[in-house]
Amino acid sequence: MTDTTTNTRPGRLPAALRQWNIAVGALILGIVVLAAILAPWVAPYDPFKMASGPRLTGPTAAHWFGTDELGRDLFSRVLLGARLSLGIGFAAVAVGLVFGVIFGMVIAFSPERVKALLLRIVDVVYSFPDTLLALALVAFMGPGVENATIAIAISLIPFYARVTYGLAAVERAKPYVEAAQIAQAAPARIMRIQVLPNILQSLIVIGSIGFSSAILSAAGLSFLGLGVQPPSPEWGSILASGRNYISRAPWILIFPGLAICLTVLSFNLIGDGIRDFTDPKSRRRRT
């Protein structure tokens, strides 16, 4: 039994709080995912149909979120937007994660000089804020949802690569990897069969962080006109086209914005929750 370290008077919240993170986050995310999946069938109006109702009307029974400047039903647009945002987020994270993990592992198993050089390059790219990276890439590639997704995926790669490298480097120093290397196993095999499963759990946590970043980037790009193009109702895009009408119709500002907030919030909550759950330090606190 170890001696007590004097804490700053911890309270009684920790254990319950940690569970809450994941619970609330998952709840919100569940709703958003549901909206995304069911959007085409659940939406009361066609998101693209202009003059579904009178223009710029506030929330009513007929139009829960009101209508925008072209008379389109905002609720339907926001619902479809969920599909777009989650779709982009998921695709970007999937691609970014795969390539990032591969790069990270390759760097971890590279010979010293190569490793130093590659790390340096990754760090340089990583020092760029990722939204800006995506922005620059889209600027050169041209706007559009596919390019935006690719750009966001690429902007996530340095982060994933760096994290993977860190995890893999730690693993690589462990005896079981050394043993495999002595047994002349090919590096690729070691990476895949031995190291990867061990770092998988950490990667899941990391993956969730990337999601919030991806969705924020997607919204930002669309807002600037470089991502999803109107009339597609990506949340950022809705905010962009409605920008000039916000004084008259504040609901155009509120609802899509809230949607972004809540979605990103849910990912952050879940990511935080998982991280706290698996962190040995906070486990000690709970007992």
Next chain:
Amino acid sequence: MLFFVARRLFTAFITILVVVILAGVLIHVVPGDPITAMMAQSGSADAEDIARLTAQYGLDQPIWKQALLYVGNALQGDLGNTIRGGEPVAELLLDRLPNTIALAVAGLGTALVLGIPMGFIAAVNRGRAADFAVMLIAILGVSIPGFWMGLTFIQVFSLHLGWFPVAGTSARNIVLPALTLGVVHSALVARMTRSALVDILNEDYIRTARARGLRERQVLLVHAMRPAMISVVTVVGLVFAHLLGGQVITENVFSWNGIGRLAIQAMLQRDYPLVQGFIVIFATSIVLVTTMLDLLYGLLDPRVRRR
């Protein structure tokens, strides 16, 4: 110590070099022929013009040569000319750079002023209501898109209450955009401060300080905060980089006349030289700031300063 400084400066230089090279080469990410794309923007698609421009921009040269050319010019302060007006890119950007820096500093300052006390309160009250409240605010802050916060502020404070002008670049105008950047990033700062402090408060030397009978306030503000602030310095660089990223969009929302706003316009108009130049200037700024912060850290932490 001198070695530490020299090494950091060298790293900074190399990093900037790499970025300039990457920027110079980035134009080849463009699908299709960049010149045609550029021309489509400004109207004429004359074969003669295309050939001339291709030669002028050196796009008929092998990539490595182009990169070298770009780097060489950049080092002399020449970042090419814009497509739209043929103006020197470097001049356009450097003209607006002070505005961007002013806003960045204001934003960072706001983030620190808001975030550090929040993180402190959270750490000291760990596990209790205050901690929960602060962390809730923090996680909300990190989840809010900057442009949305900006638009909301404009709605409420400019249009509704009339306290601030809607757009433009001046001392009065800096409040809302700085607040937008500051609030979002104070969440980051708060989390990092809390994290650093929580670790420190578990350290043995805090127990020693208490065993000396020092008043709790002194223990927290001197023995805990000082090492915490030193470790926060290392992280401020990251916060700053993130902030600059958000600033590009914020400048757009508030029509703040900085390089971010210019860059967005350039991107929308496919003015590639301008975008390239922006990347160079932007990255250089980040590298310089993070290097300065690293050096500052080296000065502050006695463990680094003295061997």
Next chain:
Amino acid sequence: MTEALISVRDLSIRYGGPTGPAAVDGVSFDVNPGEIVALVGESGSGKSSVSLAIMSQLPDSVHVGGHILFEGHDLAACGRREMEDIRGNRIGMIFQEPMTCLNPVLSIARQMTEGLVRHRAMSRSAARTRALQALADVGIPEPERVMSSFPHELSGGMRQRVMIAAALTLEPSLLIADEPTTALDVTVQAQVLDLLVEIRNRTGDGVLLITHDIGVVAEVADRVVVMQGGRVVEHGPWEQVIRAPREAYTKALIGAHMSLEEALTEGGLHG
């Protein structure tokens, strides 16, 4: 008969509320002025909890029962401000890990003078003079250089001496030393122990030495309190506990320490 410096009576420490499991139960002992009392036991015996209880440095959620009588106060019932005045000032404490016990970003001078500034309202310069003297008293060569150093520039043994010197500047009547030698090299251990004895001789302070190492106990203790599982198993003067232990546990402790057993049978330990 001289009154005891500190009297621990029926001390109980329960983690997890007043009805939780007892880490320490019914512990009583005295430390008299000029006496080195050793509190000895294995890890988990509760000995460190006792010292933390005396200094009121246990978390609020821990329930402390019994009495700790010191200079007219019952420390178990003292408020926070009272304890802050007593800690460092009347009771000094030295900890186990000199490597981590000093604040790495503050200078030695700062850490040595702040106690004086706080408790005696001394000026920085007066405190600095006093601190230099204390460093010299514990046998540190070049006190000036050490004063302007930072903890990472000193060795473990030096740091421990610095900690002891810092504790001494305030001239407390009781010194609690929690495993002061455990993290040190064997040669340095001996130096630190000699230092404690010398301090006791010079100042007449009482010393509560907490350790798991019965060899240390045998070397310097006047009286010994043996703890096991949160209870006092045996206590008494050195001659009685070490040379003629009554309890099986004490015998086991001594037996496990091989060179001690040898030394005892051959005779010739401090007498």
